[in-house]
Amino acid sequence: MMTESNIQTQALNQLFDQAFDERDPAEQSPLYVDLRSLEERYVQAELIAVGGMKRILKVLDRHSNRHVAMARLHEDASDLLFDPFIREARLTALLEHPNVISVHDVGVDKEEKPYFTMDLKVGDGLDVVLQKALADGGYPLSDRLDIFLKVCDAITFAHSRDVIHLDLKPANIQVGDYGEVLVCDWGLGKLIGSNDEIDDDELLNPDLLSGMTVYGQVKGTPGYMAPEQIRGEDRDKRTDIYALGGLLYAVLTCRPPLAGDTDTMQQAALSGDIVPPTERGSGVPESLSAVVMKAMALKPADRYASVSDLITDIRAFLGGFSPVAYESGLSTEFLLFYRRHRVSCNLAAAFVAMVVLVTALFVDRLSAKRVEAEMLAARLHVEKQETETLAARLRVEKEETETLAARLRVEKEDSEALLREVGLLTTVLPVDLVATGDQFSHDFFYQLPLVSYELSMRSVNDMIRTEPGRADQAREQLAYLYFMSTEFAKAKPHFEINPERMRGLARVNEALAESFDPDKHKTSATQLAGIIKTLISMNRKVQAGKFLAYDYASLGYREGYGLAVTAMFGDHAHCFNYEAETHTLTINGGGESFSLQTQQKQYPLRFLPIKRLILVDTVISDSSEITDLKILEVADLRGSQITSMGDLNMFPQLKTLIVRPDQLSQEEEIRLRPQVRIE
Amino acid sequence: MDQQHKINLSEDPWKTRLTLIDRARDPNDSQAWDEFTDYYSGFIRMVLIKLQVTRDDLEDFSQDVLLKLWQGLPKMEMGRDDARFRAWMGTVIRNAVYNHCSQATTRKRRETNAAVADVAPPDIEDIIESEWRKHIIALVIERLNASFSGKAMDVFTMTLDGKSVDDIASAMELTKASVYVLRNRVRTRFLDEAKQLRSQLEFRE
Numbered sequence: 001m002m003t004e005s006n007i008q009t010q011a012l013n014q015l016f017d018q019a020f021d022e023r024d025p026a027e028q029s030p031l032y033v034d035l036r037s038l039e040e041r042y043v044q045a046e047l048i049a050v051g052g053m054k055r056i057l058k059v060l061d062r063h064s065n066r067h068v069a070m071a072r073l074h075e076d077a078s079d080l081l082f083d084p085f086i087r088e089a090r091l092t093a094l095l096e097h098p099n100v101i102s103v104h105d106v107g108v109d110k111e112e113k114p115y116f117t118m119d120l121k122v123g124d125g126l127d128v129v130l131q132k133a134l135a136d137g138g139y140p141l142s143d144r145l146d147i148f149l150k151v152c153d154a155i156t157f158a159h160s161r162d163v164i165h166l167d168l169k170p171a172n173i174q175v176g177d178y179g180e181v182l183v184c185d186w187g188l189g190k191l192i193g194s195n196d197e198i199d200d201d202e203l204l205n206p207d208l209l210s211g212m213t214v215y216g217q218v219k220g221t222p223g224y225m226a227p228e229q230i231r232g233e234d235r236d237k238r239t240d241i242y243a244l245g246g247l248l249y250a251v252l253t254c255r256p257p258l259a260g261d262t263d264t265m266q267q268a269a270l271s272g273d274i275v276p277p278t279e280r281g282s283g284v285p286e287s288l289s290a291v292v293m294k295a296m297a298l299k300p301a302d303r304y305a306s307v308s309d310l311i312t313d314i315r316a317f318l319g320g321f322s323p324v325a326y327e328s329g330l331s332t333e334f335l336l337f338y339r340r341h342r343v344s345c346n347l348a349a350a351f352v353a354m355v356v357l358v359t360a361l362f363v364d365r366l367s368a369k370r371v372e373a374e375m376l377a378a379r380l381h382v383e384k385q386e387t388e389t390l391a392a393r394l395r396v397e398k399e400e401t402e403t404l405a406a407r408l409r410v411e412k413e414d415s416e417a418l419l420r421e422v423g424l425l426t427t428v429l430p431v432d433l434v435a436t437g438d439q440f441s442h443d444f445f446y447q448l449p450l451v452s453y454e455l456s457m458r459s460v461n462d463m464i465r466t467e468p469g470r471a472d473q474a475r476e477q478l479a480y481l482y483f484m485s486t487e488f489a490k491a492k493p494h495f496e497i498n499p500e501r502m503r504g505l506a507r508v509n510e511a512l513a514e515s516f517d518p519d520k521h522k523t524s525a526t527q528l529a530g531i532i533k534t535l536i537s538m539n540r541k542v543q544a545g546k547f548l549a550y551d552y553a554s555l556g557y558r559e560g561y562g563l564a565v566t567a568m569f570g571d572h573a574h575c576f577n578y579e580a581e582t583h584t585l586t587i588n589g590g591g592e593s594f595s596l597q598t599q600q601k602q603y604p605l606r607f608l609p610i611k612r613l614i615l616v617d618t619v620i621s622d623s624s625e626i627t628d629l630k631i632l633e634v635a636d637l638r639g640s641q642i643t644s645m646g647d648l649n650m651f652p653q654l655k656t657l658i659v660r661p662d663q664l665s666q667e668e669e670i671r672l673r674p675q676v677r678i679e
Numbered sequence: 680m681d682q683q684h685k686i687n688l689s690e691d692p693w694k695t696r697l698t699l700i701d702r703a704r705d706p707n708d709s710q711a712w713d714e715f716t717d718y719y720s721g722f723i724r725m726v727l728i729k730l731q732v733t734r735d736d737l738e739d740f741s742q743d744v745l746l747k748l749w750q751g752l753p754k755m756e757m758g759r760d761d762a763r764f765r766a767w768m769g770t771v772i773r774n775a776v777y778n779h780c781s782q783a784t785t786r787k788r789r790e791t792n793a794a795v796a797d798v799a800p801p802d803i804e805d806i807i808e809s810e811w812r813k814h815i816i817a818l819v820i821e822r823l824n825a826s827f828s829g830k831a832m833d834v835f836t837m838t839l840d841g842k843s844v845d846d847i848a849s850a851m852e853l854t855k856a857s858v859y860v861l862r863n864r865v866r867t868r869f870l871d872e873a874k875q876l877r878s879q880l881e882f883r884e
Contacts, residue, residue, distance in 0.1 A: 008839040011840075012816045013816075014814050015869050016873055020874055467862070
């Protein structure tokens, strides 16, 4: 709140007392008081232009406190010009349009002279603008056309009010710095069909307008003045259209439509001798040139019927269409279309290009796919054929397998028969036998090694299970069995049960266990021969025989088997030579005496397919030595002491017998001859 | 602020309806009594204090005076100037004071049996005049405070204190033009409000 002081209280009391007093408006509204007291409205006059009939002054309007332009007649102007002057003012005032200069005040001054005020023009006249454009390239065509269109707007509006300008020219158009365009100087304008106009003749009266020539002005300006106006005939809106054509001419070329002295220009205008704008300035669009020529046609009837038609054509050009006045070809229309829709056209073109590209890529990809597919089909065809071949081969193999199976069945039956034969024996096997490691007779083992092996394995396992007391013996057997089936690794621990007894064999087994893995390789004939040689050298002939028999039963004859078999003969092995290709066995005894049978009466040679037998320098005297050679076809007995072949049924395949001339007895020869060839 | 203030003025209810005094004459307008009390009680109280009425008696006394004024209002003739209004108000108050004092004196005499000087009250009209001014000015200032910014009020106060425009401008960091505008605005408003309140409360037509 206010802190009260004496002065304050006094002041407040004073205000209290003044509450009902009349208030001085000046205190509240100094401007009002100021305005009320003004005696002279326009001050600070400053001459800025001199025209044919009038002067233009820049004055300060003290009422609105701004600068305005004031038009006054020349000092020495006749009183008869008062009315035309006022008429111009009122005519202009009639046209309230953004592109028509505004008249603010029309009046009579203290000296009884008429005046009117209007917008103070800013910027330059269009004539100056065009000169600048010509000089330094300012104001591009599009800007100039914008100015022109605004002039057209103003004239359209004036025409709608039945006012025609009749003095359109660049100098009468004011262009502001911000795109403002004002059409000025409506001094020659007239209201169509009104009676209050003054006859032009009167205006042109040299007595009246003594200053006219002095000021260098004629009514209208050649180049913008239509022929009918020059001739003083009827003027109408199309007269303005002619002027607009001239204006457009100037806007396009930055030069007036006509050049030369007044008479020449008037003559040219009257004869319609207008040089087309395209020939006057470079870069003038032909279509707009056509618009100019149509607007400036000699006969009013040939011109645009209205300003709006003219505007339409200009806008058509600006919008990228061809004006009516310009009879354009298809290519022009296309070019214009492209210019109008530049972005869309570019986009469309890009899109089409893309579609073409993508399609091309697609087609390319497609054909590549087709080639691929064809290649695939061809490969499939080949594969199908291969498959068929394979199938055929499989069929053959299957048949072979069946044959094999049939043979196996037969063998199985044989085995079973044999087993039945020995079945009894097995069951009554004395326990002592087991201890020796020979559960079965050697014959039996040689005959059926796999079966014997299996039975032995079973009984040994049974023994381990049922008679723990004899487990060591059983495991010793197990060691032998595993050794025989080349499962050296398995055999190894069992050999360690009784290292003393089986020292040699255990060592062999250990060496083999390290170097040989039966799961990965089958025993080769060479390896077999090695093992047998080792066993024979250790004098383990029984073992060697069983080993060979088991090997033959499980793996069968294979290349180099001859060496393995002949190894069985120990020191005499070198006497044997087996040629696998010809199935020929040559025994060169070297005069030494040895049996083809083992001590266990086993006959290792039966593991070889011997078709030819050649005995050289042997002491073999009994054919029983060779009775197990079931497929023998040729026997050369010349190096032997054999004199009788015995039962020929033992040699079902025998065809040729080669003997010394006196080797066989007469009876024997007679007996053999019908069945074999004797050489 | 300024704009609002103008709107308030134009919408002032007192412009479009009967003055409070007019309404006080209408026995059916019950709200008028409340408003009357609001506007006058403070003033009457101040006058009575100036007249050295004891604080104990103040409440009864002011009620008494208010009631008498209220009852007297309908009998007032229209078209009187403010001097007459205050004269009438002075008469009412003086009579009330005298009555009260004589009653009290009689009582005191009775009780104390002592001679009591016939205390002549101070110039009651002057007191009423000065208190009425204060009352109205306070009301106006209250209204101004409600509608003007602190800055405008400060300028106004400084003007009242007789400070020059230059001083105010530099003190308030304002242009001289702004100081003029603010000062005139508040001053004009002061006059408007004072005129309005006085028209309402002083039986002015």
